[in-house]
Amino acid sequence: MPKESDRLGFIKDTEQALILQEMDSSSDGESSSDHDDDDIDHDDDDIWMLYTQLQCNRYLEPCKRIAQAPDHLDWLYFELDDKRFKQEVRITRNDFNELVVKIGNHPIFQSNTHNKQRPVYHQLMVAMKRFGCFGNGAAVGAIARYFSVSGNPRAIYTFLAFLLLLIIIIFLKREL
Numbered sequence: 001m002p003k004e005s006d007r008l009g010f011i012k013d014t015e016q017a018l019i020l021q022e023m024d025s026s027s028d029g030e031s032s033s034d035h036d037d038d039d040i041d042h043d044d045d046d047i048w049m050l051y052t053q054l055q056c057n058r059y060l061e062p063c064k065r066i067a068q069a070p071d072h073l074d075w076l077y078f079e080l081d082d083k084r085f086k087q088e089v090r091i092t093r094n095d096f097n098e099l100v101v102k103i104g105n106h107p108i109f110q111s112n113t114h115n116k117q118r119p120v121y122h123q124l125m126v127a128m129k130r131f132g133c134f135g136n137g138a139a140v141g142a143i144a145r146y147f148s149v150s151g152n153p154r155a156i157y158t159f160l161a162f163l164l165l166l167i168i169i170i171f172l173k174r175e176l
Contacts (some may be wrong), residue, residue, distance in 0.1 A: 007060050014051045021047065071148045073122045089125055090132035100124055102170050108162050118149070127163045 021044060076088055085093050101111070104120045111117045126147050136142065143149075 012053050089128045
């Protein structure tokens with residue numbers, strides 16, 4: 001059975017409290033005094049405020065930041081000589097630059113969110129490094145730490161799958 005988050009549990013409990021309070025207030029009807037009505041209205045407001053806050057916030061507590069290594073993608077791209085660049089990325093610098101130009105305008109690299117994507121050449125370097133690794137060296141966490149990128153496996157796997165398909169299509173067109 002799937003695990004229920006604390007937030008979802010609080011939301012369900014709050015919804016139950018609101019339902020019970022509504023049932024209780026409708027059953028009391030006209031028998032309560034004006035003073036009791038003020039207390040009930042105040043309780044309703046508090047529960048509604050709690051419910052609104054739970055719905056508006058994705059997390060109950062602030063997220064913890066994970067320490068990252070310094071970014072060295074620019075160093076790899078701009079400072080390494082051609083031989084060492086090919087060792088790192090598994091492709092010559094000229095072919096790499098050609099590939100960046102060809103895939104750079106693809107919609108997958110265009111982000112409309114407030115979280116900006118890394119430059120295309122950064123993303124391609126990460127993908128090429130991972131394509132060239134095997135065993136423990138290809139682990140998502142190892143690649144993420146090496147390049148100081150997000151360690152979210154689903155995001156990286158999805159990106160890599162799209163990028164691989166895009167590269168294959170480009171090279172198939174090139175050979176035709």
